[in-house]
Amino acid sequence: MSRPQFLVVAAAALLTLAACSGKPSAVSPVGAADASPAAIAATRGDFGPPQGEPIHAVLTSPPHVPPPVNRNYPAKVIVELEVVEKEMPISEGVSYTFWTFGGTVPGSFIRVRQGDTVEFHLKNAPDSKMPHNIDLHGVTGPGGGAASSFTAPGHESRFTFKALNQGIYVYHCATAPVGMHIANGMYGLILVEPPEGLSKVDHEYYVMQGDFYTTGKYRQKGLQPFDMEKAIDEHPTYVLFNGKEGALTGDNALTAKTNQTVRLFVGNGGPNLVSSFHVIGEIFDKVQPEGGTVAQHNVQTTLIPSGGAAIVEFHTDVPGSYVLVDHSIFRAFNKGALGILKVDGAEDKTIYSGKEVDSVYLGDRSEPNLQAVTTAAKAHAAGTLTKAEQIAAGKQLFTGTCSVCHQANGEGLPNVFPPLAKSDFLAADPKRAMTIVTHGLTGKITVNGHEYDSVMPPMAQLTDDEVANILTYVLNSWGNPGGQISKEEVAKARAEAAPAAVPEH
Amino acid sequence: MRVRLALALLGLMLALPAGAADYAALPGGRFASVLPADGKVAPAQVAPFRLRTEPVTNAEFLAFVKAHPQWRRDRVAAILADRRYLSHWADAETLGGEALPRQPVTRISWFAAQAYCESEGARLPSWYEWEYAAAADASRRDARSDPAWRENLLAWYSRPSNAPLPDIGGAPNAYGVRDITRPVWEWVDDFNALLVASDSRDQNDPDVLKFCGAGAISLQEKENYAVLMRIAMLSALKAADTTNNMGFRCAKPQ
Numbered sequence: 001m002s003r004p005q006f007l008v009v010a011a012a013a014l015l016t017l018a019a020c021s022g023k024p025s026a027v028s029p030v031g032a033a034d035a036s037p038a039a040i041a042a043t044r045g046d047f048g049p050p051q052g053e054p055i056h057a058v059l060t061s062p063p064h065v066p067p068p069v070n071r072n073y074p075a076k077v078i079v080e081l082e083v084v085e086k087e088m089p090i091s092e093g094v095s096y097t098f099w100t101f102g103g104t105v106p107g108s109f110i111r112v113r114q115g116d117t118v119e120f121h122l123k124n125a126p127d128s129k130m131p132h133n134i135d136l137h138g139v140t141g142p143g144g145g146a147a148s149s150f151t152a153p154g155h156e157s158r159f160t161f162k163a164l165n166q167g168i169y170v171y172h173c174a175t176a177p178v179g180m181h182i183a184n185g186m187y188g189l190i191l192v193e194p195p196e197g198l199s200k201v202d203h204e205y206y207v208m209q210g211d212f213y214t215t216g217k218y219r220q221k222g223l224q225p226f227d228m229e230k231a232i233d234e235h236p237t238y239v240l241f242n243g244k245e246g247a248l249t250g251d252n253a254l255t256a257k258t259n260q261t262v263r264l265f266v267g268n269g270g271p272n273l274v275s276s277f278h279v280i281g282e283i284f285d286k287v288q289p290e291g292g293t294v295a296q297h298n299v300q301t302t303l304i305p306s307g308g309a310a311i312v313e314f315h316t317d318v319p320g321s322y323v324l325v326d327h328s329i330f331r332a333f334n335k336g337a338l339g340i341l342k343v344d345g346a347e348d349k350t351i352y353s354g355k356e357v358d359s360v361y362l363g364d365r366s367e368p369n370l371q372a373v374t375t376a377a378k379a380h381a382a383g384t385l386t387k388a389e390q391i392a393a394g395k396q397l398f399t400g401t402c403s404v405c406h407q408a409n410g411e412g413l414p415n416v417f418p419p420l421a422k423s424d425f426l427a428a429d430p431k432r433a434m435t436i437v438t439h440g441l442t443g444k445i446t447v448n449g450h451e452y453d454s455v456m457p458p459m460a461q462l463t464d465d466e467v468a469n470i471l472t473y474v475l476n477s478w479g480n481p482g483g484q485i486s487k488e489e490v491a492k493a494r495a496e497a498a499p500a501a502v503p504e505h
Numbered sequence: 506m507r508v509r510l511a512l513a514l515l516g517l518m519l520a521l522p523a524g525a526a527d528y529a530a531l532p533g534g535r536f537a538s539v540l541p542a543d544g545k546v547a548p549a550q551v552a553p554f555r556l557r558t559e560p561v562t563n564a565e566f567l568a569f570v571k572a573h574p575q576w577r578r579d580r581v582a583a584i585l586a587d588r589r590y591l592s593h594w595a596d597a598e599t600l601g602g603e604a605l606p607r608q609p610v611t612r613i614s615w616f617a618a619q620a621y622c623e624s625e626g627a628r629l630p631s632w633y634e635w636e637y638a639a640a641a642d643a644s645r646r647d648a649r650s651d652p653a654w655r656e657n658l659l660a661w662y663s664r665p666s667n668a669p670l671p672d673i674g675g676a677p678n679a680y681g682v683r684d685i686t687r688p689v690w691e692w693v694d695d696f697n698a699l700l701v702a703s704d705s706r707d708q709n710d711p712d713v714l715k716f717c718g719a720g721a722i723s724l725q726e727k728e729n730y731a732v733l734m735r736i737a738m739l740s741a742l743k744a745a746d747t748t749n750n751m752g753f754r755c756a757k758p759q
Contacts, residue, residue, distance in 0.1 A: 087665045097663045126589065127749050129666045129690075130734070131741030152741035153748040154589055176737050177730045184663075215656075225663040228730060229652070 045164040047115035047195070050076035054119070059108035062242045063254060065204040065265060066111040069193050074115035081108060082123040083132045083151070083173075083186075090212060090238060091245040091336065093221040098243065099130065099173070099184040105243025106208035106269060107171070107188030114166040114192050119158065120145065126154035131175055133157070137307070138169035138190045146174035166194040168291040168309040170267050179271045183213055183231050185243055187269030189309055194293075201313065202260035207339060208267040209275045209304070209326060210243060211236035218335060219245075234272040239331035241324060241339045248324065248339030256316050258345025263313045270306030276327040277304050277312070279341065281320065286313040301327050316343045318352045372396050376469055380487065387472065387484050394473025397466050401459060410478040416454060418447040421478030430475055430483055434493040437467050464490040526565070526625060528555040528757055529681040536637045539729045540699065540736070549633045556630060556638050557754040559673045559683050560691065561621060563594075564606035566613070569621050571598060576617055586614035589747045607672035609689045609752040615744040618692045622755035629694040630756035632739075636732065639685045641678040658731035661687040666750055689752035696739040 054076040058066040084103045090096040101107025112118055122134050131152045135144035139161045148159035172178075173186035189208065213231040214224035218238065230237065241248050248254060256262050268275045278301040287299045288311040296302075304310050324339035325332035332338050347354070376393035379385040399408060402420075406412050410421035420426060425447040426433055440458035444451060462470070465487040475483045533551035542549050570576050570591075577598065578591040589612050595601025604610075613621075615629075622628050630638070642648035642657075649655070675684045685691070742748070 085665050086667070097665050127666050129662060129738075129750050131738050150741055152738075152746055153750070155741075155746070176733055180730070180734075223664075225660050228655075228659055 045114040045166060045192075046162060047074040050074050050117040054078055056080070057110055057112065057118075059102060059110060060206070061102065061104045061108060062106055062206045062208065063248065065109050065191075065206050068197055069111060069113045070197065071113055072195070074113065074117065076117045076119060077112050078119045078121070079110055079112075080121045080123065081110075081134070082125060083128060084125045085128045085130065087223065089244060090214070090224070090240070091219050094214075094216075094219060095223045096212065096214065097184070097223070097225075099132065099181060099186050101134070101171070101173075101186060101188050105185035105187075105210065106206070106267065107186070109188065109206045109265070110171075110190040112163050112190070112192055113197075114163055114195055116163050116192075117160060118163055119160045120149070121156055121158050122149045122151050123156045124151040124153050128153035130181075132173050132181065132186065133175050134171055135174040136161075136169060136171040136190055138163060138165065138167070138171070138192050140164050143174065144171075150175065163192045166192045166293065168192075168265055168267070168288070168311055170269065170307050170309055172269060172307070179231055180226060180228065182269055182271040183211070184226060185210065185269075187267070189265055189267045191265060198263070198311075201263045203254075203256050204263045204265065205254050206265050207241050207248065207254075207324065208243075208269055208309075209239065209241055209273075209277070209337065210269040211271065211273045212238040212240060214238070231271065236273065236331075236335060239273060239326060239335040239337040241337060245336035245338075250340075253321070253340035253342045254324075256341060256343050258316050258319055258343055258348070260316050261313060262316060262341070263311065265309065266302075266304055266312055267309035268304040268306050272306060273326075273328075273331070274306055275304040275337075276301050277310070278302075278325050278327040279312075279314070280323040280325060282314050282316075282322050282341075284312050284314050287311070316345070318348050319343050319345045373466075373469070377465065380465055387476070390469045390472040390484065391476050392473075394469035394471070395477075397462075397470050398473055401462065402470065405456075410474070415450070415452070418445065418450075418452045420474050420480070422448065422480065424448055426474070427481050430471075430481070430485070431489070431493065433471050433474070434467060434485065434490050435497040437462065437471065438490070438494045439497050464488075464494065467494075526561075526755070527558040528627075529558050530555050530759065531634075531638060531680050531682075533637070536633065536640075538633055538636055539732045540632070549637075551633050551637045553759040554630070554634055555757040555759060556634065556680070556682055557627070557756065558677070558681055560609040560689060560752045560754045561618075562606060562673060563600050563604045563608050563610045566591075566610040566621060567594075567598070567600055567606075569624055573620070573624065576620060581617070583745075585616040585745055587745050587747055589749075590614055590617065591747075593749075603669075605669075605672065607674070608670045609673055609684065611670070611689055611749055611752045612747040613692070613751065613753060614747050615692050615696065615742070618753035619694075621753075625755055627755035627757045629692055629753060631695050632693045632699060632736075634756055635685075635691060635693045638678075638680060638682050639732075641680055641682070643676060644679060646679045655731050658686050662731070662734060670750075685754075690735065690738055690748070690750050692751065692753040693739065696742065697744065699736050699740050 051073045052075050057077050057079045060066050081101050083101060085097065085099050086103065087095050087097050098105050124132050131150060133146045133149040133151060135146040137144055139145045141161055145159055145161065149157045151157040169190050169192065171188050171190055173181040175181050187210065189206065213227045214237045215227040216224045238245065246252065266277050284299040284302065285297060287296045287302045289296055289302055290305065291309045291311065302310050302312065320343055322341040322343060324341065326337040372392040373396055376385060376389045379389050405417040406420050410419060412419040425445060436456065437459050441456045444453045467490045468485045468487045471485040474480060531554055533553040535548040536551050538549040541547050574580055579597045581590060591612050593603045593612055600606060619629055640647045640649050642654050670688050673684050677683050
């Protein structure tokens with residue numbers, strides 16, 4: 001029953017799997033003018049041994065971010081993070097057994113300064129079922145700490161690292177099966193501030209996307225177990241910000257006022273999906289893509305890799321609800337990847353007016369050249385209007401107003417819009433058509449043997465002679481009986497008409 | 506004289522667990538473990554053995570502690586069990602409301618489990634023996650290719666352990682063994698030989714990529730996931746450790 005050693009090592013690599021690619025053992029700044037060891041050390045964020053009293057890091061639950069470090073020397077920072085396995089709602093009426101760093105998904109936000117020496121305590125709650133560990137992407141060292149933090153239930157591990165690189169980094173559990181630990185919510189962010197700190201803003205928030213795999217369907221009620229099959233197929237049931245549908249909407253929405261700056265630390269825990277992070281109605285003034293130091297400006301949507309993060313900043317100009325989405329948009333509206341930033345304050349109509357006009361847009365059905373209408377109007381004024389001129393004008397008006405529903409060929413749409421072509425309803429009483437146009441028609445009618453039950457709104461915007469021309473065109477087209485309607489007849493019908501045309505029963 | 510002999514006999518009887526535990530005979534043979542015997546594909550060889558049909562219960566362990574007071578929680582050597590050892594019992598010789606007689610005993614160190622098994626004339630099963638016995642479902646001796654078998658394991662993992670443990674007495678598997686994959690983890694004899702390198706991976710090892718590659722290949726066997734999590738759990742522990750969900754059962758040679 002004894003096994004060769006290398007098997008055991010292989011299994012170890014598998015079970016405490018962190019990133020297989022090691023970090024480069026030495027970093028030399030390319031093209032640095034001053035390549036002295038001290039300069040290199042400073043570039044890499046080693047500012048010497050920790051000074052002063054050890055500091056206990058303030059950890060916050062999402063969407064909150066700890067206050068800025070505000071320190072001008074490297075310190076020893078003690079981080080105490082507890083792993084808790086607990087059942088929590090993932091959607092309304094749906095619960096899931098999350099594995100968490102600090103009791104929340106994503107885990108507690110950690111904030112340190114570049115050059116700090118971080119003494120990390122990972123505690124695994126006594127009633128946990130599983131052993132856990134932590135791989136911090138902000139750690140330079142094997143496994144990002146994973147190999148040194150493998151912790152059984154009811155135990156605590158400690159390891160220490162120097163935060164050499166500034167930036168926003170994902171941390172996650174790297175115990176086998178890594179994907180399942182991450183899918184159960186074991187990820188969070190650690191911010192390593194540059195020595196000078198970050199620029200001052202009005203609000204900082206912590207948002208992290210993750211994909212979730214349950215055996216039940218989206219929003220299927222009850223306690224839903226993890227579905228390994230769906231996870232391997234990368235078919236998530238939920239894609240969420242901050243671990244719960246509704247974590248950032250309604251009463252939980254992020255808030256700001258107008259004329260403020262907002263900084264979002266946006267991470268993506270995965271385990272599988274890459275996020276196309278977008279805030280509907282905002283343009284990111286500044287993005288540090290992938291948490292790097294080179295900023296990108298004027299960005300609409302920024303890609304956040306699984307196991308990556310970005311710092312996003314923008315200025316609020318006008319009030320309203322701004323919607324945070326993964327712009328792989330079915331995830332937003334069908335899997336839950338939605339959040340709201342509610343901005344209160346005074347309107348600024350010079351930047352955004354709100355709705356000024358709501359009018360019907362007819363597209364290219366609207367003939368730009370209404371020459372025939374003009375001709376007819378002139379002829380009418382001169383008392384020389386002919387039936388042919390009326391038909392020509394009516395045809396153009398019909399195209400603009402009526403054909404949207406009744407179609408250019410007068411056939412209508414089956415079961416929805418009745419036909420005007422060869423219409424027995426029209427032929428039975430051509431005069432009735434005038435009040436239908438001016439006052440609309442609601443309810444059941446029978447046309448050519450088919451029953452229609454819909455609403456035609458009153459076309460009150462049409463003038464008397466426009467109605468006359470349109471109806472004359474209709475009566476003389478598509479096999480209808482012919483005839484002519486005058487402007488005066490329309491005026492009379494409009495004045496006399498009952499409140500609504502009476503449908504046939 | 507007679508009285509003293511009778512007392513001695515009585516003492517001997519008390520020293521034995523109340524009612525002899527049931528053991529099922531398992532035939533053994535070649536077995537495709539998630540940990541291949543040669544690190545690649547070679548099956549494990551499992552000799553015929555007998556396995557306790559049920560995990561050891563609180564009542565059984567209480568009888569053992571009374572007979573072997575050095576295993577009372579207030580007397581046990583610190584190097585043999587951590588501070589959580591039997592901490593859910595009302596006191597050193599009373600179970601109380603949080604440790605019912607028929608529940609599997611937990612918060613047991615490997616040393617304590619081993620000592621208990623010795624008192625029964627047995628030992629802890631090896632990993633291969635445990636894995637072999639747990640591969641069965643109600644009707645088949647190796648049900649591991651059935652997704653339902655895997656789901657059953659994973660479903661237990663995805664339930665939080667904030668509720669009291671159920672009593673033992675679940676449905677028997679094809680060998681007549683009960684409660685093996687739930688409701689508790691179980692110690693195995695060679696728990697710390699499964700993953701000796703877990704917390705000291707040597708990144709300078711020129712073969713490290715090869716090992717990661719090997720891991721990736723194994724991970725494609727998704728049936729293995731559920732079992733590998735057990736190995737991860739076992740390898741997280743030291744022999745004196747106890748956890749709220751770690752119990753044990755014993756094995757004997759055929």
